[in-house]
Amino acid sequence: MLSKKSQYAFKALEYLTLHYKQGPVLISEISKKKKIPLKFLENILLELKKAGILDSKKGKGGGYFLSKDPAKVKVATIVRLVNGPIAMLPCVSLYFYERCKNCDEKKCGLHDMMIEVRDASLGILENRTLKDLV
Amino acid sequence: MLSKKSQYAFKALEYLTLHYKQGPVLISEISKKKKIPLKFLENILLELKKAGILDSKKGKGGGYFLSKDPAKVKVATIVRLVNGPIAMLPCVSLYFYERCKNCDEKKCGLHDMMIEVRDASLGILENRTLKDLV
């Protein structure tokens, strides 16, 4: 399941997508409109900024805004960034791969099945962008 | 991601599938062969028994065994039982549904997308059984 943090992240990104190219948006505004705890939202937006998804301006008239076209930001990217692996097993993850202990990947039935599940999920998440959220 | 508990559960079930209709199997045997901490495995098997997946016999000559044909036990059932929801959002889960707070399901872009992801995953997990694991 997506963590609350991830859900908040998506709500905030949805709001910023809606206001794309309309200048910086206040954290406090997003917090109010999307009912997200202010300080928690601060952390999330900062993380998204550090990852290059958002950009910000300090001081009066400042705020956050998308650093690129929302149609170019994949949902899969956000999930990986904020929530972690999309795959159900580490040994099947593309971006967070870890070898199985005591289990040969070549003859592990679960392994193959979970690759299928991963690909099925990615088929959707890699082909949807922030623009599709609004 | 599947928890370690879930991964252990699948390993144990794989072992029991392999020994289906060959009489009770000792917890300690599964523990050794599959390298699963004994006492942890006890909990897992007991849970599977309470859910009707396994059956057991006490005393000498006892042990655990599958209570039905492994070809009739869906992987999705086990995942839900041991790991929890398959969906990425509570508001999209079939077996663990919870309403979204501050978010109208009818006009939530994430909601619709996550339904797609759920169905893509279920398309696989609901159509694979323990038999497919070995």
Place this chain on the structure above:
DNA sequence: TTTTAAGTCTATCAACTTGGTAGGTTATTG
């Protein structure tokens, strides 16, 4: 140049979950 508005950083916290252990109890079989 001071004030004020904003994001940024550090740190802390309670509650919960995860992975695992310990030890005693009950049921079965020989």
Place this chain on the structure above:
DNA sequence: CAATAACCTACCAAGTTGATAGACTTAAAA
């Protein structure tokens, strides 16, 4: 009745999650 093996209750350490507090920095406006 003795041995065996599942069952039950309780507990614990470590990590994660969701959230808050407060001080610091930057930039625009008065």
